[in-house]
Amino acid sequence: MDYHKETILILDFGxxxxxxxxxxxxxxxxxxxxxxxxxxxxxxxxxDPKGIILSGGPRSVTEADAPQCTDGIFNLKIPILxxxxxxxxxxxxxxxxxxxxxxxxxxxxxIFFDEDDGLFKGIKDGDIxxxxxxxRVFKIPEGFKILAHSDNSPYAAIKKIEDKIYGVQFHPEVHxxxxxxxILKNFLYNICKVKGLFSPRSFVELAVERIREEVGNSxxxxxxxxxxxxxxxxxxxxxxxxxxxxxVFVNNGVLRKNEVEEVLDIFEGKLHxxxxxxxxxxxxxxxxxxxxxxxxxxxxxxxxxxxxxxEEASGFGxxxxxxxxxxxxxxIESISFKGPSATIKSHHNVGGLPKKMKLKLIEPLxxxxxxxxxxxxxxxxxxxxxxxxxxxxxxxxxIRVIGAVNRERLSILKDADSxxxxxxxxxxxxxxxxxxxxxxxxxxxxxxxxDERTYANVIALRIVESEDAMTADWAKIPYEILxxxxxxxxxxxxxxxxxxxxxxxxxxxTIEWE
Ligand code: XMP
Numbered sequence: 001m002d003y004h005k006e007t008i009l010i011l012d013f014g015x016x017x018x019x020x021x022x023x024x025x026x027x028x029x030x031x032x033x034x035x036x037x038x039x040x041x042x043x044x045x046x047x048d049p050k051g052i053i054l055s056g057g058p059r060s061v062t063e064a065d066a067p068q069c070t071d072g073i074f075n076l077k078i079p080i081l082x083x084x085x086x087x088x089x090x091x092x093x094x095x096x097x098x099x100x101x102x103x104x105x106x107x108x109x110x111i112f113f114d115e116d117d118g119l120f121k122g123i124k125d126g127d128i129x130x131x132x133x134x135x136r137v138f139k140i141p142e143g144f145k146i147l148a149h150s151d152n153s154p155y156a157a158i159k160k161i162e163d164k165i166y167g168v169q170f171h172p173e174v175h176x177x178x179x180x181x182x183i184l185k186n187f188l189y190n191i192c193k194v195k196g197l198f199s200p201r202s203f204v205e206l207a208v209e210r211i212r213e214e215v216g217n218s219x220x221x222x223x224x225x226x227x228x229x230x231x232x233x234x235x236x237x238x239x240x241x242x243x244x245x246x247x248v249f250v251n252n253g254v255l256r257k258n259e260v261e262e263v264l265d266i267f268e269g270k271l272h273x274x275x276x277x278x279x280x281x282x283x284x285x286x287x288x289x290x291x292x293x294x295x296x297x298x299x300x301x302x303x304x305x306x307x308x309x310x311e312e313a314s315g316f317g318x319x320x321x322x323x324x325x326x327x328x329x330x331x332i333e334s335i336s337f338k339g340p341s342a343t344i345k346s347h348h349n350v351g352g353l354p355k356k357m358k359l360k361l362i363e364p365l366x367x368x369x370x371x372x373x374x375x376x377x378x379x380x381x382x383x384x385x386x387x388x389x390x391x392x393x394x395x396x397x398x399i400r401v402i403g404a405v406n407r408e409r410l411s412i413l414k415d416a417d418s419x420x421x422x423x424x425x426x427x428x429x430x431x432x433x434x435x436x437x438x439x440x441x442x443x444x445x446x447x448x449x450x451d452e453r454t455y456a457n458v459i460a461l462r463i464v465e466s467e468d469a470m471t472a473d474w475a476k477i478p479y480e481i482l483x484x485x486x487x488x489x490x491x492x493x494x495x496x497x498x499x500x501x502x503x504x505x506x507x508x509x510t511i512e513w514e
Contacts, residue, residue, distance in 0.1 A: 002206060003197035008032035008188065009049035011039070012332075013057030013067050013085045019329065021053055021083070021173040023369055024181055029196030030188050031367075034332050041072040051079040051192035054086025056171065060135050061088040062098055079164035079191045081119075084133050087158070087167030094141030094160070105131045108176065109150040117147050117159060118190035119166055123179050129156065129170035130177045136169065164191050200372065200379040204236065207364050211240035218320035220362060221313050224249045224275065225394075226263040229325030229365060231386045232377045236364050237323055238273045239380065246274050246319070248312050252301060253281035253288075254396035254405070256421070257414040266386065280308050288398060288405045294514035297405070301395045310357060322359035326366045327373065329468065390425055390435045391469070399514045401440045408495075409457075413440040415493040416459045423485050424463060424477070433475055434466035438489070439502075439513045447490075447497030456497040459489055463501075464511055472506040 008025050012018045012034050025032040033047070037054075044052075052073060059066050073080065074093060082090040088098050111129045113120060129150060137155040140146065148157040150170070157168045166187070172180035188194050222234050224247040237245045247267065251260050260277075267273045287300050313319055365373055377387040393399060397417070401409045416438040424436035439460040447454040461482070466472035486499040502509075 001197045001202055003031040003199075003202050005048075006030060006050045006192075006194040006197055007047055008051045008053060008192065008194075009044060009047055010034045010053045010055060011037045011069050011086075013037045013055050013089075014059065015056035015083075015085065017171060017173050018055040019332070019369070021055060021184075023371070024173050024184050025053075025188065026198060026369070026372065028181070028185050028188055029198050030194050031198040037067045037069045039070075041070050044070070044073060044076070049078060050194050051081070051188065052076075053187075054080065054082040054089060056084035056086065056132070059085065060098075060100065061085065061092045062100055062135065074165065077163065079187070080166065081187050081191075082165075082167040083171060083173070084169060087155075087169055088135055088137065090160075090165060090167045091137045091141055091158075094144065096137060096141035096144070097139040098135050099138035100135055104134050105136070105152050106133075107131065109152060109156075109170065111148050111150055111156055111170070113148045114146045115148075119157070119159070119183060119186050120148065121186050121190060122182050128176065128178045129172075130174045130180075131170050133169060137167075166191070200375040203368070203372070203376055204239070204379055207236055208240040211237055211362070211364060214362065215241055215244070215321060217244065219316065219318060220245045220321040220323050221316070221319045221359065222247045222323035223309060224263065224267065225392075226255075226259055226386070226389070227325075227392055228370075228373060228377060228387060228389050229327065231267075231382060231389075232373050232380065233323050233325045233364060234267065234273055235271060235377070235380045235382060237362070238271065243274050245323070246276065246316055248276045248278060248309060250278045250305060250308055250312075251281050252305060252396060253284040254301070254398040254410065256392070256397065257418040262385070266383065271381075276312055278308060278312055280304070283308070285405070285407065290404055292403045294399050297398045298395045301398060305394070306356075313357060319357075319359060321362045322357065323362050323364070326363040328365075328367055328369050331366050384428075385426075388425070388428075388431055390433070390437075393512060399512055400437060401442070402513060403442050409440055409442060412457060412493055412495045413438060413459075416440070416489045416496060419488045419492065420461060420463075420485055423481055423488075430477075432465060434464050434469065434472060435511060436461075436463040436475070438462075445498050449497065454497045456495050458498045458500060459493075459496050460513065461485060461499060461501050462511065462513070464506070466506075466511070469511060472511050474501075474503045474505060 008030055010021055010032055022032050022034050109129050109131045110126050112125050136153055140155055140158050144158050144160050147159050150156040153169045159166050172183040220237055224230050224234050234247050268275045287304055291297055374387050397413050398405050401413055420436050420438050424430045441458040443458055444455045463475040463477050464472040465475050489496055489499050
């Protein structure tokens with residue numbers, strides 16, 4: 001079933017919660033796309049959305065240059081739900097009044113109903129809602145009715161009597177609105193009348209069909225890193241075109257412990273994917289010899305990777321496509337009205353390849369959020385080991401050995417890092433952790449082991465929680481786990497006699513130490 005047939009359009013007015021709306025809608029089984037608030041009517045019509053959600057936003061509709069969507073959407077007879085700024089926009093458009101209220105309303109409030117409506121089926125008087133606004137509706141437009149109020153807002157929810165145009169002052173998409181998901185569900189299923197066609201399985205079916213259609217009998221090249229995105233891309237394309245997919249897996253010498261064996265075992269051994277393994281460890285390590293500047297390390301690794309990848313690819317002859325693990329947040333970034341912000345994608349390994357190699361890009365995950373990629377990975381039969389793998393930087397352990405990289409330091413770091421992985425990444429209890437890893441600080445400090453003084457390296461632990469790596473906070477890991485990690489590293493890894501925990505957040509620090 002083509003889930004695009006019942007797409008929900010989300011117009012983004014700059015709210016920090018816009019992506020959350022999209023994720024909730026999709027969790028409810030409905031495909032949706034986010035676009036900047038000012039896209040034209042032609043574009044909207046071409047999508048034929050079954051409903052439109054206007055997001056919140058940081059601005060005030062009373063400002064002269066406030067973000068506006070095309071007026072035309074209010075005549076489309078498509079159900080609309082305006083959230084916060086969205087509600088105020090609807091109010092202003094239809095001639096109501098907005099009050100620049102002096103009192104900000106932020107946080108918990110209770111909803112009370114003035115009228116029954118399908119939007120609030122299953123929600124009771126007194127249920128908790130989450131407010132975050134300064135302006136508020138002062139007078140609702142003619143032709144509208146009040147559906148609900150809150151402790152502080154007389155117009156917590158309104159509706160146009162003749163059309164399915166709704167506005168809510170609170171944020172149903174945030175976790176704190178306890179029945180927020182039910183409200184969104186009601187909007188989708190009761191108001192927009194969707195069937196709910198979107199699921200990991202329907203995604204896989206459609207993606208396989210589309211890849212076959214697009215690629216035909218041509219060959220597709222894929223750089224496999226063992227990370228979740230490239231693994232899911234490879235497995236999906238393999239399902240679609242089998243041996244016409246050729247994966248190249250380059251060992252750059254700065255992978256994690258047992259990474260090579262694991263990747264080969266899964267992709268070659270279990271999934272029988274056409275895989276070319278290139279052991280370039282020696283080349284990378286000699287290129288990195290004596291290099292201490294992290295930017296130089298990155299450049300050396302990036303360039304060498306491209307060189308080796310190109311060499312390998314040219315050996316296959318008639319490649320037409322290059323598969324890439326672009327995800328939906330990157331797509332939104334690139335179309336967003338907010339302009340380009342620094343994202344982790346600027347680090348992408350294979351960026352720059354297609355131009356030189358004249359390959360067409362194929363990006364089967366460009367509709368998905370990261371958590372959806374993981375679910376699709378499971379649907380495709382990938383093991384938890386791959387599916388819940390944390391992000392790992394292209395330049396790998398080279399930027400986690402501070403200073404010069406050599407085999408001895410890498411070996412120490414690999415062993416220490418593997419212990420951190422055992423205790424955190426491989427522990428299902430810690431799936432909320434964004435990244436957890438070790439850093440080798442080749443500064444010697446004194447220790448005592450048995451009767452002997454030691455003079456050995458320091459290992460730093462970096463364990464952070466984050467949504468998207470743009471900001472991060474150090475994880476409040478239980479002391480027993482930290483204790484176990486420290487003891488294990490010092491006892492099991494020769495060359496380390498001290499373990500420290502990094503308690504800085506990003507910003508002002510970064511996740512990697514470099
Ligand atoms: P920072 O250290 O800037 O890292 O807070 C943010 C996120 O990006 C990852 N990272 C990289 N990923 N190639 C990548 O593919 C890189 O060169 C690179 N550098 C940092 C980092 O692990 C974190 O998730």
